[in-house]
Amino acid sequence: MIKEMSAFNFNMVVLMAMVASMAFCSSATQHTVGDAFGWVIPSNPNLYTDWVSQRMFIVGDSLVFDFPTGTHDVTEVSKDDYDHCHVGNPTSIIKTGPATINLTSPGDHYYICSLEGHCMFHQKLAINVVMNSLF
Secondary structure, X not given: OHHHHHHHHHHHHHHHHHHHHHHHHHOOOEEEOOHHHOOOOOOOOOHHHHHHHOOOEEXXXXXXXXXXXXXXXXEEEOHHHHHHOOOOOOXXXXXXXXXXXXXXXXXXXXXXXXXXXXXHHOOEEEEEEEOOOOO
């Protein structure tokens, strides 16, 4: 009887650990870019760099770019285009705000507002997305 009870308790602990880990692993974070500032031409040129430095981006998370339609866009570009505020061959362009981008692949991702002059005034975002380290 005691042996059966120990086996039952062990199985329950294992089951609870599995359920807890699945809940933890499946939870994705929705990051609102720039927090309360949203996706704007920032008055502080380090706004988005500072914002990124306080976060970790994991495959499965999403970015929300909060802006009124017609005032900005979200254009995913290469690193070179990001560095030079150029839209050579964009991966995607979203013109309707607020825009949500699901982070589906690890690596570096670069976003700019492609409207005239906005990127040059630091409306751009560079992030690194990592795989969930639990698996």
